[in-house]
Amino acid sequence: MSDKHLAIGSECPPLQEGVLRCYSMKYCPYAQRVRIIIAAKNVKHEIVNINLKSKPDWFFEKNPLGKVPALEKDGALMFESMVICDYLNEAYPEPPLYPADPWQKAHDRVFIELWSKVSSPMYKVYFAKGDQHVLAQCFDDIRDGLDMFEVELSKRGTCFFAGAKPGMLDYMIWPWVERLPMAQQMAGDDDALPEERYLKLLSWMTNMKEEPAVRATFMSPETHLKFLLSHISGSPEYDMEE
Amino acid sequence: MSDKHLAIGSECPPLQEGVLRCYSMKYCPYAQRVRIIIAAKNVKHEIVNINLKSKPDWFFEKNPLGKVPALEKDGALMFESMVICDYLNEAYPEPPLYPADPWQKAHDRVFIELWSKVSSPMYKVYFAKGDQHVLAQCFDDIRDGLDMFEVELSKRGTCFFAGAKPGMLDYMIWPWVERLPMAQQMAGDDDALPEERYLKLLSWMTNMKEEPAVRATFMSPETHLKFLLSHISGSPEYDMEE
Structure with a gap:
């Protein structure tokens, strides 16, 4: 199955019996959550990408709110x-x-x-249009938020929030952590998130990047930025070359 | 323990070992959700009500976001x-x-x-200040939302969403259903939610009102309205007579 994002006028790919289908959009952090868990659980599945600017009619018929991520079974x-x-x-306990x-x-x-x-506040960074006052407030909020996670990880004293291996909390926050370097680039401030303030989280990030379920969906800050800029411009390039 | 809402200057009531404490506000629908489940599960507990306009310092020390509902254990x-x-x-499986x-x-x-x-849209009704255009839009949205639940209950063909007895879905939506008559009164339109459109939900409401966990927290539309008007005026009367 092609990973091209399906738009108005497309046909719905036929369902295969016993295969879990995940409707996704390649750059959506919420959809990435689901793809990470699918990878962590090694679930037999297929991905159907949806063009969110031009959703197919058949998608609304299945899913009246037209939202991704969505899962389809039978x-x-x-x-x-x-x-x-x-x-x-x-459903997949291991x-x-x-x-x-x-x-x-x-x-x-x-x-x-x-x-x-x-x-x-990360979303607000994307749409701050370079307004320095807004960006400063956003990064104040981001730093305050990250502080809670730095303190928590420090309290737990473990490699991952879940212990020696990542768990749901680790995976659920990952898609945005992967985009933090992009947020700093958008703000034009590579030191907006000072390393010395987030020592535990930085070491956690290094370890997370080695995890197979994270590697299965990882994209570079440059790729994320390229997509984001197309999205902000009003013409999201869902099918751009990475 | 008094059910008076504790404010700045109050002392934190001492914790009792082995007793689950629920921080609540008497008229908060989210806190009502928790109190309903505590009742449904027959959990040994105590309620500590918090004055949300004047939260005690000790509450922030325990709970940096200062939110209710909150649960405290040991x-x-x-x-x-x-x-x-x-x-x-x-934790309480039955x-x-x-x-x-x-x-x-x-x-x-x-x-x-x-x-x-x-x-x-119910919250928007409360703060519509009688604007007929806003109220009309709010009730359009409320009716559309309720339609989904009417259709779902009809599909299930059961007395409650969960079957012969209420379950989590039934209980989680209840606090707002209990306030729907108040929302209609606020809008000055007793027919904003036409009975013939919500036959299944109306029969469900009648059955829900008989459930002990619902009766344990139920308040009349008049009481809800009296509190809401005080809240809108900027001086919420947390400890008013019902």
């Missing part, structure tokens, strides 16, 4: 990245991605929610 | 209503509130997310 559709990732974790203890699991889920303290 | 804090309710469902099948469970969680299509 004609039934599921969406919301966290719901999908939690589903995959339950390796387990949450602590077995319910309180510890909930604690990880709280931190996944807290990640919006980093991801929300 | 000095550790958890927040986010869905994370807390899912935690309670796992009665189980999700389908055992992971796909069906995820399907219910998607519908819990979809509820924002109803709850978000």
